[in-house]
Amino acid sequence: xxxxxxxxxxxxxxxxxxxAEYDRLEELLGHGLGEGAMNLEEMNGFFAALICGPVxxxxxxxxxxxxxxxxxxxxxxxxxxxxxxLAVRHxxxxxxxxxxxxxxxxxxxxxxxxxxxxxxxxxxxxFMQGVNLTEDAWQEIFKQEDRFAIMLPVLALAHxxxxxxxxxxxxxxxxxxxxxxxxxxxxxxxxxxxxxFLSRRTTGVAFRxxxxxxxxxxxxxxxxxxxxxxxxxxxxxxDVTVH
Numbered sequence: 001x002x003x004x005x006x007x008x009x010x011x012x013x014x015x016x017x018x019x020a021e022y023d024r025l026e027e028l029l030g031h032g033l034g035e036g037a038m039n040l041e042e043m044n045g046f047f048a049a050l051i052c053g054p055v056x057x058x059x060x061x062x063x064x065x066x067x068x069x070x071x072x073x074x075x076x077x078x079x080x081x082x083x084x085x086l087a088v089r090h091x092x093x094x095x096x097x098x099x100x101x102x103x104x105x106x107x108x109x110x111x112x113x114x115x116x117x118x119x120x121x122x123x124x125x126x127f128m129q130g131v132n133l134t135e136d137a138w139q140e141i142f143k144q145e146d147r148f149a150i151m152l153p154v155l156a157l158a159h160x161x162x163x164x165x166x167x168x169x170x171x172x173x174x175x176x177x178x179x180x181x182x183x184x185x186x187x188x189x190x191x192x193x194x195x196x197f198l199s200r201r202t203t204g205v206a207f208r209x210x211x212x213x214x215x216x217x218x219x220x221x222x223x224x225x226x227x228x229x230x231x232x233x234x235x236x237x238x239d240v241t242v243h
Contacts, residue, residue, distance in 0.1 A: 037068030042126030044108035049130025052194035054137040124157035153185035
Protein backbone atom coordinates (compact mmCIF):
# COMPACT_ATOMS: atom_id res chain seq x y z
CA UNK A 1 0.00 0.00 0.00
CA UNK A 2 1.21 3.49 -0.80
CA UNK A 3 2.31 5.01 2.56
CA UNK A 4 0.89 8.37 1.51
CA UNK A 5 -2.65 7.13 0.97
CA UNK A 6 -5.15 8.09 3.63
CA UNK A 7 -6.40 5.65 6.22
CA UNK A 8 -10.14 6.29 6.65
CA UNK A 9 -10.08 4.38 9.93
CA UNK A 10 -7.81 6.86 11.68
CA UNK A 11 -8.94 10.45 12.37
CA UNK A 12 -6.73 13.31 11.24
CA UNK A 13 -4.40 14.89 13.78
CA UNK A 14 -6.35 18.16 13.71
CA UNK A 15 -9.57 16.46 14.82
CA UNK A 16 -10.65 16.91 18.42
CA UNK A 17 -11.10 13.81 20.52
CA UNK A 18 -14.60 12.59 21.24
CA UNK A 19 -15.66 11.65 24.74
CA ALA A 20 -15.31 7.99 23.79
CA GLU A 21 -11.78 8.63 22.51
CA TYR A 22 -10.83 10.35 25.77
CA ASP A 23 -12.11 7.27 27.59
CA ARG A 24 -9.98 5.12 25.31
CA LEU A 25 -6.92 7.32 25.87
CA GLU A 26 -7.40 7.00 29.63
CA GLU A 27 -7.74 3.24 29.20
CA LEU A 28 -4.51 3.06 27.19
CA LEU A 29 -2.69 5.16 29.78
CA GLY A 30 -3.81 2.75 32.47
CA HIS A 31 -2.82 -0.34 30.49
CA GLY A 32 -0.10 -1.93 32.59
CA LEU A 33 1.54 1.35 33.54
CA GLY A 34 4.03 1.20 36.34
CA GLU A 35 4.85 3.51 39.19
CA GLY A 36 5.52 7.06 38.01
CA ALA A 37 3.24 6.83 34.97
CA MET A 38 0.71 9.56 34.28
CA ASN A 39 -3.04 9.49 34.07
CA LEU A 40 -4.91 11.72 31.63
CA GLU A 41 -5.15 14.68 34.02
CA GLU A 42 -1.41 14.59 34.70
CA MET A 43 -0.64 14.25 30.98
CA ASN A 44 -2.80 17.30 30.26
CA GLY A 45 -0.76 19.38 32.70
CA PHE A 46 2.48 17.87 31.37
CA PHE A 47 1.58 18.74 27.77
CA ALA A 48 0.52 22.26 28.79
CA ALA A 49 3.94 22.89 30.35
CA LEU A 50 5.80 21.59 27.31
CA ILE A 51 3.69 23.65 24.90
CA CYS A 52 3.78 26.94 26.81
CA GLY A 53 7.41 26.56 27.96
CA PRO A 54 10.72 27.85 26.61
CA VAL A 55 11.85 24.72 24.77
CA UNK A 56 10.06 22.70 22.12
CA UNK A 57 10.45 19.08 23.20
CA UNK A 58 10.25 16.13 20.74
CA UNK A 59 8.14 13.06 21.57
CA UNK A 60 11.25 10.90 22.00
CA UNK A 61 12.21 13.12 24.93
CA UNK A 62 8.93 12.94 26.80
CA UNK A 63 7.07 9.71 26.00
CA UNK A 64 9.00 7.82 28.65
CA UNK A 65 7.85 10.45 31.15
CA UNK A 66 4.22 9.77 30.22
CA UNK A 67 4.31 6.03 30.70
CA UNK A 68 6.94 5.97 33.41
CA UNK A 69 9.64 3.84 31.82
CA UNK A 70 11.65 3.04 28.73
CA UNK A 71 9.21 0.45 27.42
CA UNK A 72 5.81 1.33 26.04
CA UNK A 73 3.17 -0.43 28.17
CA UNK A 74 1.24 -1.80 25.20
CA UNK A 75 0.78 -5.23 23.75
CA UNK A 76 1.31 -4.33 20.10
CA UNK A 77 2.48 -1.61 17.74
CA UNK A 78 -1.16 -1.14 16.76
CA UNK A 79 -1.89 0.01 20.32
CA UNK A 80 1.21 2.23 20.30
CA UNK A 81 0.04 3.93 17.11
CA UNK A 82 -3.48 4.27 18.46
CA UNK A 83 -2.11 5.91 21.60
CA UNK A 84 0.13 8.25 19.58
CA UNK A 85 -2.78 9.34 17.39
CA LEU A 86 -4.93 10.14 20.42
CA ALA A 87 -2.10 11.81 22.36
CA VAL A 88 -0.93 13.98 19.46
CA ARG A 89 -4.50 15.10 18.77
CA HIS A 90 -4.86 16.06 22.44
CA UNK A 91 -1.52 17.93 22.23
CA UNK A 92 -2.76 19.74 19.12
CA UNK A 93 -5.94 20.81 20.93
CA UNK A 94 -3.89 22.48 23.68
CA UNK A 95 -1.45 23.99 21.17
CA UNK A 96 -4.35 25.29 19.09
CA UNK A 97 -6.02 26.95 22.07
CA UNK A 98 -2.79 28.71 23.02
CA UNK A 99 -1.82 29.66 19.46
CA UNK A 100 -4.89 31.92 19.23
CA UNK A 101 -4.04 35.34 20.73
CA UNK A 102 -5.94 35.60 24.01
CA UNK A 103 -7.27 32.10 23.41
CA UNK A 104 -8.58 30.35 26.51
CA UNK A 105 -6.85 27.21 27.72
CA UNK A 106 -8.96 25.02 29.97
CA UNK A 107 -7.10 22.41 32.06
CA UNK A 108 -8.53 18.91 32.08
CA UNK A 109 -9.34 18.20 35.71
CA UNK A 110 -11.14 15.24 37.28
CA UNK A 111 -13.42 15.42 40.31
CA UNK A 112 -13.10 12.71 42.91
CA UNK A 113 -16.29 10.79 43.58
CA UNK A 114 -18.54 12.68 45.97
CA UNK A 115 -16.67 15.98 45.58
CA UNK A 116 -18.03 19.17 44.03
CA UNK A 117 -14.69 20.57 42.87
CA UNK A 118 -11.65 18.98 41.27
CA UNK A 119 -8.54 19.08 43.42
CA UNK A 120 -6.13 19.91 40.59
CA UNK A 121 -3.12 18.32 42.35
CA UNK A 122 -2.43 15.72 39.68
CA UNK A 123 -2.66 18.30 36.90
CA UNK A 124 -0.23 20.62 38.69
CA UNK A 125 2.23 17.79 39.37
CA UNK A 126 2.10 16.84 35.69
CA PHE A 127 2.80 20.47 34.78
CA MET A 128 5.81 20.58 37.08
CA GLN A 129 7.09 17.35 35.56
CA GLY A 130 7.06 19.18 32.24
CA VAL A 131 8.89 22.13 33.78
CA ASN A 132 11.52 19.82 35.28
CA LEU A 133 12.14 18.19 31.90
CA THR A 134 13.80 21.44 30.73
CA GLU A 135 14.44 22.94 34.15
CA ASP A 136 17.40 25.15 33.23
CA ALA A 137 15.44 26.90 30.50
CA TRP A 138 12.66 27.78 33.00
CA GLN A 139 14.99 29.62 35.39
CA GLU A 140 14.09 32.97 33.84
CA ILE A 141 10.66 32.59 35.43
CA PHE A 142 11.89 31.53 38.86
CA LYS A 143 14.59 34.17 39.32
CA GLN A 144 12.36 37.26 39.30
CA GLU A 145 9.56 37.80 41.79
CA ASP A 146 7.03 39.27 39.37
CA ARG A 147 7.52 36.42 36.92
CA PHE A 148 7.63 33.80 39.66
CA ALA A 149 4.15 34.95 40.69
CA ILE A 150 2.80 33.50 37.45
CA MET A 151 3.70 30.04 38.73
CA LEU A 152 2.12 30.37 42.16
CA PRO A 153 -1.26 28.70 41.37
CA VAL A 154 0.55 25.71 39.85
CA LEU A 155 3.02 25.45 42.73
CA ALA A 156 0.26 25.77 45.33
CA LEU A 157 -1.55 22.72 43.97
CA ALA A 158 1.58 20.73 43.08
CA HIS A 159 2.93 20.97 46.63
CA UNK A 160 -0.34 20.88 48.58
CA UNK A 161 0.44 17.40 49.91
CA UNK A 162 4.23 17.53 49.70
CA UNK A 163 5.99 15.09 52.08
CA UNK A 164 8.04 18.06 53.30
CA UNK A 165 5.66 20.23 55.38
CA UNK A 166 7.79 23.29 54.60
CA UNK A 167 6.98 22.92 50.92
CA UNK A 168 3.22 22.78 51.40
CA UNK A 169 1.22 25.75 50.23
CA UNK A 170 -1.37 25.57 52.99
CA UNK A 171 -0.97 24.38 56.57
CA UNK A 172 -4.63 23.40 56.60
CA UNK A 173 -6.77 22.31 53.61
CA UNK A 174 -8.13 25.34 51.71
CA UNK A 175 -11.85 26.00 51.55
CA UNK A 176 -13.83 25.54 48.36
CA UNK A 177 -13.71 29.23 47.41
CA UNK A 178 -9.94 29.36 47.74
CA UNK A 179 -9.49 26.18 45.70
CA UNK A 180 -11.91 27.42 43.07
CA UNK A 181 -9.96 30.67 42.73
CA UNK A 182 -6.60 28.89 42.46
CA UNK A 183 -7.94 26.45 39.85
CA UNK A 184 -9.36 29.35 37.83
CA UNK A 185 -5.90 30.94 37.84
CA UNK A 186 -4.36 27.87 36.17
CA UNK A 187 -5.78 28.98 32.82
CA UNK A 188 -4.37 32.48 33.33
CA UNK A 189 -0.95 31.12 34.31
CA UNK A 190 -0.65 28.91 31.23
CA UNK A 191 -1.74 31.77 28.98
CA UNK A 192 0.76 34.18 30.51
CA UNK A 193 3.60 31.66 30.35
CA UNK A 194 2.88 30.89 26.71
CA UNK A 195 2.89 34.59 25.83
CA UNK A 196 6.01 35.26 27.91
CA PHE A 197 8.04 32.55 26.19
CA LEU A 198 6.59 33.15 22.73
CA SER A 199 9.49 35.29 21.49
CA ARG A 200 12.05 33.32 23.53
CA ARG A 201 10.93 29.81 22.69
CA THR A 202 13.76 27.72 21.26
CA THR A 203 13.11 26.90 17.63
CA GLY A 204 12.83 23.17 17.28
CA VAL A 205 10.28 20.45 16.89
CA ALA A 206 6.61 21.35 16.52
CA PHE A 207 3.70 18.99 16.02
CA ARG A 208 2.37 19.22 12.50
CA UNK A 209 -1.38 19.56 12.08
CA UNK A 210 -3.51 17.97 9.41
CA UNK A 211 -5.96 20.02 7.42
CA UNK A 212 -9.43 19.93 9.01
CA UNK A 213 -11.56 17.19 7.60
CA UNK A 214 -8.70 15.05 6.31
CA UNK A 215 -7.57 11.68 7.53
CA UNK A 216 -4.10 10.90 8.81
CA UNK A 217 -1.87 9.23 6.24
CA UNK A 218 -0.79 5.66 6.75
CA UNK A 219 2.82 6.13 7.78
CA UNK A 220 5.66 4.08 6.35
CA UNK A 221 8.74 3.30 8.43
CA UNK A 222 10.87 5.58 6.24
CA UNK A 223 8.38 8.44 6.03
CA UNK A 224 8.79 11.63 8.10
CA UNK A 225 7.34 11.10 11.59
CA UNK A 226 3.91 12.63 12.00
CA UNK A 227 5.00 14.40 15.21
CA UNK A 228 6.79 16.88 12.97
CA UNK A 229 10.34 16.33 14.24
CA UNK A 230 11.78 15.90 10.75
CA UNK A 231 13.17 12.44 11.53
CA UNK A 232 12.02 9.24 9.87
CA UNK A 233 9.11 7.56 11.64
CA UNK A 234 11.29 4.52 12.45
CA UNK A 235 13.78 6.82 14.22
CA UNK A 236 11.18 8.65 16.31
CA UNK A 237 7.66 7.58 17.31
CA UNK A 238 8.07 4.29 15.46
CA ASP A 239 11.14 3.47 17.53
CA VAL A 240 9.20 2.34 20.56
CA THR A 241 9.87 -0.77 22.59
CA VAL A 242 6.72 -2.77 23.32
CA HIS A 243 6.35 -5.29 26.14
